[in-house]
Amino acid sequence: MSIKAKTAYCGIYCPDCMLFKNKFSPLATQLKERLEDTEFEKYAGTPSPFGQDYTCYNQFSTILEALAGSQCNQTCRTGGGCSGKPCEIMECCLSKNYEGCWDCDDVENCNKFDFLTPRCGDMPKSNILAIKKHGMQNWEQYKKAFYIWQG
Numbered sequence: 001m002s003i004k005a006k007t008a009y010c011g012i013y014c015p016d017c018m019l020f021k022n023k024f025s026p027l028a029t030q031l032k033e034r035l036e037d038t039e040f041e042k043y044a045g046t047p048s049p050f051g052q053d054y055t056c057y058n059q060f061s062t063i064l065e066a067l068a069g070s071q072c073n074q075t076c077r078t079g080g081g082c083s084g085k086p087c088e089i090m091e092c093c094l095s096k097n098y099e100g101c102w103d104c105d106d107v108e109n110c111n112k113f114d115f116l117t118p119r120c121g122d123m124p125k126s127n128i129l130a131i132k133k134h135g136m137q138n139w140e141q142y143k144k145a146f147y148i149w150q151g
Helices: 024-037 040-045 057-068 088-095 114-120 123-134
Strands: none
Touching: 024 040, 024 057, 040 057, 114 123
16 A cells, blocks of 8 residues: 555655554454343343442443444545544545645644644644645655554
């Protein structure tokens, strides 16, 4: 797959996302199925001195369901958006016939990136600047860490 196909319109490098082709979603699906097969929710919901650790099972089940459904198997560009859902950034680029935000002269002032900030910080815009400076074929070595906790 080409570097362009791996690069979202917003500058995110899709293979760096923990949801992209992750290994935990299939495992979560298997665990969810096994727990359902054994009707574990009934065991967890029955008051007993043996089940005190399972009082939050419904919360766990909700999280397990989310983990099971969180795998993304295609990049933004090839799959029609992040996890198959187009965002405002993608729609903006497509409406302007841009290859990505790197074709835009007002990226640094754009507020369409706000929803990415809590997890990604300024990484998308930094990547866009690297693409502008080094070109699509040469920017990958300059990409920033995906998540803010990765430094």
